[in-house]
Amino acid sequence: MAKTERHVLDWMQQHLRNPILDKLLVLVSRIGDNGEVWFVTMCVLLLQKQTRLTGWVIFVTMSLELLVCNVWLKPKLGRRRPFKDHPQIQLLVKEPTDCSFPSGHTASAFAASTSLWLCGNGLYQPALIIAVLTALSRLYLYVHWPSDVLGGIGLGVIIGITGQYLGHLSGIWFVLQFLT
Numbered sequence: 332m333a334k335t336e337r338h339v340l341d342w343m344q345q346h347l348r349n350p351i352l353d354k355l356l357v358l359v360s361r362i363g364d365n366g367e368v369w370f371v372t373m374c375v376l377l378l379q380k381q382t383r384l385t386g387w388v389i390f391v392t393m394s395l396e397l398l399v400c401n402v403w404l405k406p407k408l409g410r411r412r413p414f415k416d417h418p419q420i421q422l423l424v425k426e427p428t429d430c431s432f433p434s435g436h437t438a439s440a441f442a443a444s445t446s447l448w449l450c451g452n453g454l455y456q457p458a459l460i461i462a463v464l465t466a467l468s469r470l471y472l473y474v475h476w477p478s479d480v481l482g483g484i485g486l487g488v489i490i491g492i493t494g495q496y497l498g499h500l501s502g503i504w505f506v507l508q509f510l511t
Contacts, residue, residue, distance in 0.1 A: 336476045340413055343471055344420065356468035357423050363436040363465050369393050369443045372454065384499070385450040391501065392446040392494025393439060399490060400438045400483070405430040413476055420473045427474055434475045437483030438490065440465040445491025446498070462487070 362368045369389060376386030410432040414420050429435075440462035447455035466484060469475040475483075 333476075336478060337413070337417075339477050340417075340470060340473055344473065347471065352471065353423055356464070356471045359461070359464045360424060360436060360468040360472055362461070363440055366393055366397070366439050368461065369439055372443065372458070376452075382452065385447065385452045387501075388446050388450055388495050388498030389443060391498040392442050392491055395494050395497070396435070396439045396442045396487065396490045400433055400435045400486060401429070404433060404486075405435070408432050410476075410479070412474055414473050417473070422473065424472050424474065431475055432479045432482055433486050434466070434469050434479045434483035436469055437462070437466045437475075437480050438487040441484050441487025442491040442494060445488050446495045449492065449495040 370393070373386050373389040373393065376382040376389060378386075406429075409430050412427060412431040414422055414426070440458070444455050444458035444462045447458050466480045469480055469483075470477060
């Protein structure tokens with residue numbers, strides 16, 4: 332499996348690398364750093380009464396994603412990143428210091444887009460585009476194995492569904508409804 336994954340990453344480096352994709356995919360990856368794009372989305376949604384529930388769902392979803400992926404799975408599994416085994420690869424981004432599986436960028440992007448979709452919010456369409464580009468960027472930038480990204484997609488969708496359910500169930504959004 333690792334050999335096949337290495338071939339995928341090496342093929343991308345050999346056949347897709349170019350200055351335009353270098354800039355675009357570094358930018359896409361950076362907007363997902365620490366979940367800032369989803370935090371801003373959540374804040375904008377929370378500020379408007381008609382989208383406050385969706386904002387709360389995004390908060391619940393992103394909290395779950397952080398706990399499951401970054402706090403629990405990455406340290407527990409401890410998978411090495413691909414560039415660690417391939418030092419001649421020149422990274423276009425700052426070297427990540429945490430473990431590889433699952434891709435947190437990918438998981439958070441798919442979790443957010445899934446929650447937005449399930450809440451019936453039209454922002455799910457641009458969020459899904461960002462999610463797909465984020466997943467590709469993590470491979471292109473040689474910071475994740477393909478199985479890390481696939482795991483991030485699967486976990487993201489599951490966490491998005493769970494976050495949407497818990498967000499609606501939690502009832503805290505009722506309090507948020509009356510703050511304006």
